[in-house]
Amino acid sequence: MNFSLSDDQRSIQDTFKNFCKKELAPRATMLDQASEDEVKVLIKENIKKLASIGYLGMGHEERYGGTSVDLIAQMVAGEEVAKACASTFLSAGASSGLFGVPLKLFGSEEQKEKFLPGIISGDLIGSFGLTEPEAGSDAAAIKTTAVKNGGTWVINGSKTFITNATIADVCLIMAYNDKEAGPGSGVTAFLVEKDAPGFIVGKSFDKLGFRGSPTAEIFLEDCTVPESAVLGEVGRGFIQAMQTLEYGRIGMATVSLGIAVACMEQANAYSKERKTFGKPINRYQEISFQLADMMIMTDISRMLILKAAWAKQIQDPESAVLASCAKLFASEAATKIASMALQVHGGYGYIKEFPVERLYRDAKLGEIGEGTSEIQRVLIAKSILSRFK
Ligand SMILES: Cc1cc2nc3c(=O)[nH]c(=O)nc-3n(C[C@H](O)[C@H](O)[C@H](O)COP(=O)(O)OP(=O)(O)OC[C@H]3O[C@@H](n4cnc5c(N)ncnc54)[C@H](O)[C@@H]3O)c2cc1C
DSSP, X not given: OOOSOOHHHHHHHHHHHHHHHHHTGGGHHHHHHSOHHHHHHHHHHHHHHHHHTTGGGBTSXXXXXXXXXXXXXXXXXXXXXXXXXXXHHHHHHIIIIIIHHXXXXXXXXXXXXXXXXXXXXXXXXXXXXXXXXXXXXXXXXXXXEEEEETTEEEEEEEEEEEETTTTOSEEEEXXXXXXXXXTTTTEEEEEEETTSTTEEEEEEOOOSSOTTSOEEEEEEEEEEEEGGGBOSSTTBHHHHHHHHHHHHHHHHHHHHHHHHHHXXXXXXXXXXXXXXXXXXGGGSHHHHHHHHHHHHHHXXXXXXXXXXXXXXXXXXXXXXXXXXXXXXXXXXXXXXXXHHHHHHTGGGGGSTTSHHHHHHHXXXXXXXXXXXXXXXXXXXXXHXXXXXX
């Protein structure tokens, strides 16, 4: 067993650490506090910045502009992106990951040629439309339908909480083409472009955190797309979405880790500067033990993430449950660490001038997005129970 990163992985880590510190971190507060219209501009700029150092092409095929780096290197780079600006991680990940990964895995040559070069260069932005107003955790309960009409499909329904909806050029929409096929079967994924007739994007939600990553509803009103918009096979959309979410969960764990590490660094620095009763607060055991707990939790999170990434990379049968474990632990650790980091800052942690205020708001999403903590526990419990039949 070897816990060291390879030379390539280490070099990717160094490159991203330097780049994100210089290019993303100084803009994170501005992005968080920007108006809805400003966010649309700023986040696209950040996505382009990430494209310029090859982040959006990691793991994608070279002929579309990608680079063949393993999933571990992608998570190592992702931690640096998330640490600098969690909103940028989320929007970039929704485009090159939640949209780009199923396209890579299930798309036709023609579809990949049409969208992947743009997604990788940051000229196109993608989004992933599974969740609906009455179907989040219970994704098979989606109500959106797709009906074949000659050479086209007509989609009706709505999607909610869609990351990038207001800036995306194309959205992967999951819809039932056969309601009778049983839960989860009979769903098809469609590549729906923003100018498709009947494709309507709502206003951005006013959110607690991740305010620099736009989230909105999508309405499909007799939305008409050509047959060539079907991703892979008709009826395979639910399975495609679940496979995509396995990657997404490792990604969500990574954004939580980035937030947690940023909190730990902020708390550590502040505790050295702030003096009470004549000495720096880090001399008090109450403070230094909190820093110790932060270190343990971030380290465990990172190990779980890298193990899940490695398992996915080698197609280990345990990879899905390991992704759930990493996502569950890292997200809950991040909310605890953010709370501790804010506490270390005292009253100053409660005001917007200090990044820990934003990090505290951002941290909570990790326990909700890409399957809530409760759903991860359900999945992990199912896996462990199946071993003792
Ligand atoms: C900022 C943001 C960005 C998002 N981006 C996207 C995106 O790009 N694309 C997309 O498709 N979706 C996206 N989502 C949606 C997200 O995946 C869902 O919000 C999430 O899966 C939870 O679904 P829900 O909100 O409907 O909650 P519900 O499913 O209604 O759950 C409510 C509560 O009940 C609990 N619960 C539900 N079922 C069970 C059960 N069986 N056992 C125990 N507890 C249960 C949940 O854990 C939760 O605590 C995003 C959400 C947010 C907030």
